[in-house]
Structures are given as C-alpha cells and as structure tokens.
Amino acid sequence: MANDIKISIKHLYKIFGPTPDVALEYVKRGMNKADLLDQQNHVLGLRDINVDIRDGEITVIMGLSGSGKSTLIRHLNRLIEPTAGEIRLDDTDVLSLNEEQLRQLRREQMSMVFQKFALLPHKTVLENAGMALNIRGYTVADFESEAVKWLARVGLEGNENQYPHQLSGGMQQRVGIARALVSNSPIMLMDEAFSALDPLIRSDMQDLLLELQAELKKTIVFITHDLDEALKLSDHLVILKDGEVIQQGDPQEILLNPNDPYIIDFISDINRARVIRVRSIMEKHVDNDADYDGDISEKDNLEAVLSRSGGDTDMVFRVVRNGEMVGSLSMKNLTRALVPTDVSTAENNLTG
Amino acid sequence: MATYDSLFSTLGLKDWCSEGKSDGPMSMADLLAKTKGKDTEPESLWDLPFPSMDTLNESCAAFPQSRELTKGLEQGFLAIKDNMSLVLDPITQPLSWFLDGALYGMLNTPWWIVIPIMLAVVFLVTKSWKLVLLVASSICLLAFIDYYEYAMQTLAIIFVCAFLCVLLGVPIGIAMSRSNTIQRMTIPVLDMLQTLPPFVYLIPLIFLFSVTESKLYGIAIILYAIVPVVRLTNLGIRLVDKDVIEAADAFGMTPRQKLFKVQIPLALPNIMAGVNQTIMMSLAMVVIASLVSAPGLGVLVLRGIRNLELGVGLVAGLGIVILAVILDRVTKASLARINATHKH
Numbered sequence: 162m163a164n165d166i167k168i169s170i171k172h173l174y175k176i177f178g179p180t181p182d183v184a185l186e187y188v189k190r191g192m193n194k195a196d197l198l199d200q201q202n203h204v205l206g207l208r209d210i211n212v213d214i215r216d217g218e219i220t221v222i223m224g225l226s227g228s229g230k231s232t233l234i235r236h237l238n239r240l241i242e243p244t245a246g247e248i249r250l251d252d253t254d255v256l257s258l259n260e261e262q263l264r265q266l267r268r269e270q271m272s273m274v275f276q277k278f279a280l281l282p283h284k285t286v287l288e289n290a291g292m293a294l295n296i297r298g299y300t301v302a303d304f305e306s307e308a309v310k311w312l313a314r315v316g317l318e319g320n321e322n323q324y325p326h327q328l329s330g331g332m333q334q335r336v337g338i339a340r341a342l343v344s345n346s347p348i349m350l351m352d353e354a355f356s357a358l359d360p361l362i363r364s365d366m367q368d369l370l371l372e373l374q375a376e377l378k379k380t381i382v383f384i385t386h387d388l389d390e391a392l393k394l395s396d397h398l399v400i401l402k403d404g405e406v407i408q409q410g411d412p413q414e415i416l417l418n419p420n421d422p423y424i425i426d427f428i429s430d431i432n433r434a435r436v437i438r439v440r441s442i443m444e445k446h447v448d449n450d451a452d453y454d455g456d457i458s459e460k461d462n463l464e465a466v467l468s469r470s471g472g473d474t475d476m477v478f479r480v481v482r483n484g485e486m487v488g489s490l491s492m493k494n495l496t497r498a499l500v501p502t503d504v505s506t507a508e509n510n511l512t513g
Numbered sequence: 514m515a516t517y518d519s520l521f522s523t524l525g526l527k528d529w530c531s532e533g534k535s536d537g538p539m540s541m542a543d544l545l546a547k548t549k550g551k552d553t554e555p556e557s558l559w560d561l562p563f564p565s566m567d568t569l570n571e572s573c574a575a576f577p578q579s580r581e582l583t584k585g586l587e588q589g590f591l592a593i594k595d596n597m598s599l600v601l602d603p604i605t606q607p608l609s610w611f612l613d614g615a616l617y618g619m620l621n622t623p624w625w626i627v628i629p630i631m632l633a634v635v636f637l638v639t640k641s642w643k644l645v646l647l648v649a650s651s652i653c654l655l656a657f658i659d660y661y662e663y664a665m666q667t668l669a670i671i672f673v674c675a676f677l678c679v680l681l682g683v684p685i686g687i688a689m690s691r692s693n694t695i696q697r698m699t700i701p702v703l704d705m706l707q708t709l710p711p712f713v714y715l716i717p718l719i720f721l722f723s724v725t726e727s728k729l730y731g732i733a734i735i736l737y738a739i740v741p742v743v744r745l746t747n748l749g750i751r752l753v754d755k756d757v758i759e760a761a762d763a764f765g766m767t768p769r770q771k772l773f774k775v776q777i778p779l780a781l782p783n784i785m786a787g788v789n790q791t792i793m794m795s796l797a798m799v800v801i802a803s804l805v806s807a808p809g810l811g812v813l814v815l816r817g818i819r820n821l822e823l824g825v826g827l828v829a830g831l832g833i834v835i836l837a838v839i840l841d842r843v844t845k846a847s848l849a850r851i852n853a854t855h856k857h
Contacts (some may be wrong), residue, residue, distance in 0.1 A: 240762055267765035279760035282852055283778045293764050295774075325853065344764065 167315045167348065168214040168237060172248030175232055175404075178203030194403050206232045207404045210246070210397045215397065217378040219370075221412075223391040224401035230384045233401065234350050237382065238271045239263055246350060250348075268297055272341035273337065276353035278333045280325040286336050287321040293344030304343065308344075311339040315369060331362035335369075340374070351383045355390065367393055388427050392416065392436040400424055413441035417498070433499050434464040442498045443480045443488040451489070453479035463495055515571035530573035570766045590720065598721050608677070608735075612727040613648055615669040616808065620662060627665065628652055639846035647842065651835045660810070660832050667809030667836060670802075671795045674734040678791045682739045683784065686746025687772070696747065707740045711801045720803060730802035736796040741790035749783025750776045782852050789844040796837055810836070 176184045176197075184203035194205040207229045214220045224230045235241040236248060241256060249254040250270060258266060272293060277446050280289045288295065291304035312321060325333050334354060339347050351370075355363045367390060374381060385391050391398055393410065398412040400423075407421045416437060419425045440459035454476040457466055470476045470492055477491040479503040521530055523745050561566045566579040569804045619627060628649070689696040714733040722729040753776050761775045775782070803811030810829045817826015 238763055240759060264765040264767065266761060271763075273760065273763040275756055275760055277756045279754070281754040281757065281775065281778075283781075296764055296766050296770060340764075350763075 165216045166213045167216040167251065168198075168382075169247075169249045170212045170214075170233075170236075171247040171249075172209055173207055173210040173233075173236060173248065174244045175206035175236065175241065176203050176231070176244045177206055180254055188506055195415055205404050206495045207236075207243075210406055212399055212406065212409065212461035214380060214382060216380050216449055218396035219381040219383055219394050220397045220399065221372060221383045221391040222399045222401060223385055223387060223388065226402040227403075229399050229404040230386075231352055232404075234352050234382055234384050237348075237350060238319060239269050257305050268293065268344070268346075270346050271348045271350055272344040272346040274334070274341050274349065274351040276356050278325070278330075278337045278357075280333060280340075285322050286317065286328070289325065289336050290321075290339040290343050293346075303433060308339070308343050311342045312336070314342070314373070315339045329362075331358050331366065332356060333443055338366075338370070338373075341379075343376065346379075347378045348382070351381060353384050353386070356385065356387070363390070370394065388431055389436070392431070400427075412436075413438060417441060427477040429501055433501065434467060435462055437463050437498055439463070439466060439490055440487075441481055443490045444494070445488040447486050448489070449479075450487055451477070453477055454488065455479070456481050457490065458482070463498065466490065466492075466495060515568070517564060517569055517572040520564075521573045526573065530575045532575060534788035541550035543752070552778045564762050590717065594720055601721060605722075605732060608728040608731045609726050610671075611673045611677070612670060612731050615673045616666055616727070619665045619669040622662060624656065628656075635843050638850075639843055640850065641846055644842055644846055648839045651839050655832055655835060658828065660813075660828070663808075663810045663813060663829070664832055664836060667796070667799055667811070667833070670730070670734065670799050670807060670809060671792060671840070674731060674738060674795045674799075675788070677731075678735055678739040678742055678795070679788055681735075682742035682787070682791070683746050685739075686743045686784075686787075687750060687777075689743070689747040690750035690776075698741070703740050703743060706736055711737055711798055712804075715802070724806055727807075730799070730805050733802050733805070734795050734798040734807075738791045738794040742796065744786030745783045745790070746780065749780030749787075752783065753779045782848065785844070785848040785851055789841065789848060791843055792840050793837065796833065796840060800833060 170428045174185055174188065175181075176188060178201070179202065180185055184197060184201045184205075186199060187197060188205060188208060192200075194208075197203050197205050209354065210233060211224075212220070222230045222233060231240055236243050237255070239258075243256065246256075250266070253266075255263075255266070281292065284292075287305065287308050288301065290308040291299070291301065294304040294307065295301075296367055309321060312318065312335075315338050317332060317339065320328065320332065324472050325336065334357075337354070341351075348361075355366045358366060369380075371394065372471060383391075383394055385394075393411045397409065398411040398415055400407050400415070400420075400421075402423050408415055408419065408424055415424065416428055416433070419428060438459070439457055439461050442463075443459065453470065455478055457469065457480055457484050459480050466478065469478075474492045477489055479486055480488045521527060529710060566582070569576045570578045631652070632639035632645050632649055635640070636645050639645075652661075655661055685699065689699050711733075714736055718729050718733055722732075757775060757779065758771070761771045766774065780836070797798065799807055799809060800814060803815045810832045813825050813829030814833070816822055817824075817829060
C-alpha cells in the first residue's frame with residue numbers, strides 16, 4: 162500500500178523556554194535533553210522529527226509520557242507552534258498559514274479526538290456531535306441528520322438528547338469520535354483517545370476504529386503509550402523517545418527487527434504470538450505441489466495458527482491471500498519467531 | 514524646649530525653622546499643656562516621643578502639622594470636585610433615572626400585581642414551589658405588618674444595582690480573564706473596594722453629588738457590590754477546563770465563538786455564585802446607604818438608632834433578614850439548577 166503522502170513533517174524542532182531560538186543552536190550542535198535543561202534552562206520537546214503520514218493509513222505515534230508525542234500531534238494543527246521545521250499538508254505549507262487560513266484548516270481538514278474527551282458539558286450529545294458544523298455556522302436543524310447518523314454508527318442510537326455527564330467514559334469517547342466524524346474532515350488526530358478507558362472498553366473502541374477506518378479510509382494519526390494498541394491499529398508505527406524518532410516503519414518489521422534497546426524493552430512484555438502476523442514471517446514462494454497441512458491467511462496472527470496446529474511442530478501451512486497462494490509457513494519457523502528478542506540478538510541486529 | 518530641637522540645629526535648619534514661625538492655630542493638646550503650664554519635655558529616653566509631624570512641629574515651627582495633611586487632601590479634593598462632577602454627573606445620570614423609575618414602578622403598581630409577578634419570576638428561575646411559598650409568605654408577612662412599602666423600596670434598589678453590577682462586572686471580569694496585565698491592574702482596585710469600610714464610600718460621594726439625588730447611594734452600592742461578580746467571572750473563565758478550550762481551538766472556533774459557546778457557559782456556575790454574592794452585598798450596602806437618603810428598610814433601622822425606637826429598629830432589622838434569606842435562597846436555587854447541567 163504505497164499511498165500518497167498526506168502530511169509531511171520535516172526537521173521539526175520544538176524547544177520550550179524563554180529564548181528557544183538560542184537554545185535551538187545548541188540542540189542542532191548535539192546538546193542532549195538533560196544538558197539543555199541544566200545549562201540553558203530550556204526543555205527539549207522535539208528534535209529533528211521527520212515523518213511522512215500517508216493518506217488513508219493509521220499512523221501511530223508511540224512513546225512513554227514525556228517523549229513528546231502529544232506535543233508532536235499538536236504541531237499538525239498548530240495548537241503548538243514549532244521552533245523550527247516544516248509541516249506540509251498536501252501542497253500547503255501549514256506553518257505559513259495566517260490565522261484565518263489556519264482556522265479553515267482546523268475546521269475542514271483536521272478533526273481531533275482527545276484523551277479526556279473534552280466535550281461541552283452544557284450541550285447535549287447531539288449538539289456535541291455537531292459541534293464542528295455548528296462552528297461553521299450550521300444550526301441544529303441543519304446538522305441533526307448527519308449527527309444522528311454518525312452517533313448511530315458509533316453505537317449511540319437514542320442517546321442524542323442526553324448530556325455528556327450522563328454517559329460512561331466509553332460512551333463519551335464515542336461522542337468524541339462521532340464529533341470528529343461529523344466534521345467530515347479527511348484527517349483525524351487522536352490524542353491518546355482510548356487511554357482513559359478501561360481495557361475491555363478500550364479493545365471495543367479499537368475494533369470500532371478499525372471498522373470505521375476500513376469503511377472511511379481516513380488519514381488517522383493516533384497517539385498512544387500502549388504498544389499492544391499501537392500494534393493493533395497501526396499501518397505505520399513511529400516510536401518516540403525523549404523527543405526523537407528512534408524507529409519508524411511497518412510495525413511487524415519493528416517487532417522483528419528492533420534497532421534500539423529502548424524498543425526491545427518495550428516489546429519484551431508483549432504476547433508475540435498475538436501481534437506477529439503470518440505475512441511477516443512466511444516464506445514467499447508459490448510451490449503449490451508440496452504437501453500442506455492446511456490453508457492460513459497471511460493476515461492471521463501466530464496465535465491462530467498455533468491453535469490450528471494443535472501444538473504439532475511438524476506441520477507446514479499454505480499461506481493464501483484472497484484465495485491465491487503467496488507462500489508457506491512451517492511450525493518450526495513460527496516457533497523461531499516466538500523467541501523473544503533479547504538484548505544480545507538485538508545487538509547482533511544493530512551491528513549486522 | 515522641645516525634644517527634637519537638637520536635631521534641627523545639627524542639620525543647620527534653625528534659620529529655616531524660625532523663618533516659618535507664625536502664630537498659627539494651636540492644637541488642643543498644645544492649648545491644654547499651656548494652660549496647665551506643664552513642661553512637655555521628656556525626662557528620660559523612656560518618654561521619647563515618636564518623631565511625628567506634630568512633635569517635629571514643636572521643635573521647628575516651619576515643619577507642617579499633621580492636620581495640614583488632612584486639610585490639604587480636603588482642599589485638593591474640593592478643588593477638583595467641580596470638574597469631576599462636571600464629567601461624572603452626566604455619565605451617572607441614567608443611574609438616577611433607573612433608581613427613580615424602579616422605585617416609582619414598584620410603589621405605584623398595586624400590590625396584587627407586584628407580588629404575583631415576583632412569585633412568577635421566582636418560579637421561573639428556581640422551578641421550586643417550596644421557594645415560591647417561602648417568598649410569598651415572607652412578603653405577605655412584611656406587608657401585613659405594614660412594611661410592604663419599605664421592603665419594596667429596598668428590593669427595587671437592590672434589583673437595579675445588582676443588575677448594573679452584572680452588566681458592568683461581567684465584561685470587566687471577561688477582560689481580566691483575557692489579559693494578565695488587566696488582571697494585575699484591576700485586582701488592587703478590587704481589593705481596595707472590598708476592604709474600604711462601607712461608610713468611607715459615602716464621604717467623597719456626598720461632596721460630588723447632591724444628597725437629594727438617588728445616584729449618590731446607587732454609586733456607593735454598585736462600587737461596594739460589584740467586586741464579587743468581577744472576581745468570580747474572571748476566576749470562572751480562567752478555570753474553564755483547558756482540554757475543552759483546546760478542543761474548541763482544534764475545531765477552529767474564533768475567539769468570539771469560544772467566549773460565547775464555551776467560556777461563558779462553562780463559567781456560568783461561578784458567575785452565578787458571584788451574582789449571588791453581589792446581591793447579598795447590595796442588601797448590606799442599601800442599609801448603610803440610608804445614611805445618605807436611600808429609602809427602604811434601612812431608614813427604619815436608622816430611625817431606631819437615632820430616636821432609640823427599639824421596636825422599629827428590631828422589626829426593620831428582621832425585615833432585612835427576611836429579604837436576605839429569600840434573595841439568597843432564590844439565587845442559590847437557580848445556581849443549583851445551572852450546576853446540575855454542568856456536571857463533568
């Protein structure tokens with residue numbers, strides 16, 4: 162899937178403090194975050210970020226708190242102004258927009274979903290969902306059908322006239338998503354949208370998002386600190402640490418070939434069988450003559466294949482995509498892929 | 514010989530002192546001392562007087578006495594008073610009209626129209642029959658003991674002044690919330706208005722305006738009662754959830770939309786708490802303002818004090834308490850209704 166680049170971020174820097182321009186010079190000369198804080202009393206938010214966000218994909222930006230991920234997403238619609246760098250949306254230079262153009266961009270191009278929902282407490286669910294259209298000057302009567310449609314789509318049929326405080330957290334976030342969908346913007350920015358929800362609801366919401374995405378093909382930038390969530394949602398994964406991108410690419414690729422001890426730390430806890438997919442480890446060939454123990458889809462995760470094999474390590478499966486064979490996977494390879502990447506093999510990867 | 518003679522001689526100011534020597538009016542203390550023929554010079558360090566203006570004046574006649582300070586202030590005020598009232602008079606004239614109009618309207622509409630209208634308003638803002646009953650019985654009680662007219666005068670003044678406080682105070686509060694500079698400049702003024710003893714408001718106003726005009730007490734009440742609504746509007750807007758403000762920005766609201774669609778509605782509980790305080794403070798001030806001819810229950814309290822009419826004073830005081838209770842309950846109930854729709 163080589164889609165067009167929708168948003169392109171180039172050499173983006175953000176430094177918080179009274180004289181960021183001066184501090185920028187030090188940062189460009191290689192001063193690290195701790196020294197910058199100690200010696201210059203400036204906080205390094207982001208350092209030399211280069212990310213291309215592709216049209217119709219979910220780009221997940223992952224990092225721990227303080228890694229700058231929330232700062233980064235706020236640069237896309239300029240809720241935070243960068244210290245240096247370039248952000249392009251299609252052919253527009255986002256940073257050169259004046260106030261009015263920026264407002265148009267926020268109204269029509271990008272919608273946002275927030276960790277703490279940020280709904281208007283004094284408005285009904287319906288009015289909240291139609292907020293973006295209301296801002297553009299439409300009345301409730303104008304946007305009602307659109308808002309009701311999307312509320313129903315996110316599972317909030319019949320809640321239109323309730324107030325946000327009458328809903329549970331998960332339902333409030335559904336309103337938040339409906340609000341972003343009603344605005345009909347091609348880009349959705351989701352800032353830790355599911356982090357405040359409990360695990361079961363979170364998983365439901367992730368499924369909902371994937372379902373909506375399959376249908377709508379929006380460009381989604383999703384921020385999270387949860388690796389499982391990142392692996393589940395992302396088409397493109399960007400890992401941030403201390404304001405720097407330390408690895409980005411296909412999430413399966415990152416999982417199998419982590420290039421930084423920080424990432425290895427991150428992935429050491431996850432259930433590899435659940436997140437690694439067949440397509441990432443299969444052997445690509447079309448030898449249809451060999452004897453296979455069954456067909457599996459390239460999209461299956463290894464857990465599904467494991468349960469299919471019943472623990473028999475001699476089996477070899479045929480991998481198919483849309484009914485056509487694309488490769489094969491032996492249980493031996495599968496088992497090998499489940500061996501966790503420890504620091505020593507990672508160092509081999511790094512040096513080799 | 515006075516205590517600080519040596520101070521002026523060491524400073525070489527002896528000549529300047531004797532130059533200013535004149536037979537100015539003596540202070541009462543001087544006069545007493547003189548008639549008693551007592552030497553005022555202290556015997557020991559223990560009795561050393563503080564080098565105040567009056568003490569220094571004893572040693573050096575050219576040094577001003579402290580009463581010249583108050584006198585100078587008074588003369589300065591009197592000198593600019595005419596120009597000030599030239600400007601302030603026309604600006605504040607509408608206040609007189611409002612107050613006179615409200616008083617005339619309240620008193621010349623028959624009671625069987627005024628009371629139902631008030632009860633209807635109470636029901637409209639509180640949606641509570643219990644409060645309507647409370648207000649009805651309170652007003653009927655006051656009317657039954659022939660205090661209806663006084664109570665209505667007090668209420669009319671409070672309504673006008675509290676309304677103007679909100680009309681002026683909310684925009685000031687909004688301006689404060691939007692600019693730290695304005696906030697820094699306004700807070701000392703608010704602090705001063707709040708701590709100045711209520712009587713002190715009256716003194717300069719008596720000089721500026723004629724005592725027969727109703728705006729005199731109107732201004733005093735507004736100055737005293739505007740503070741809470743300004744403060745709480747500012748606070749309310751500053752306390753609006755940052756996440757909601759960010760959402761408003763992210764969806765492209767203009768600053769104006771943000772103010773009217775987000776900030777004011779979300780600050781409303783705090784603003785209404787300010788309105789409640791403002792109304793209660795208007796009531797406190799309207800009693801004191803009876804000293805400068807504000808009509809109402811305060812006049813009766815004043816009569817009670819001046820003529821030692823204990824019964825009149827006590828009943829009027831009780832009437833004020835009843836008004837305070839119903840005003841407080843009604844505004845609090847409407848505040849609670851707003852709060853209910855603002856839960857997070």
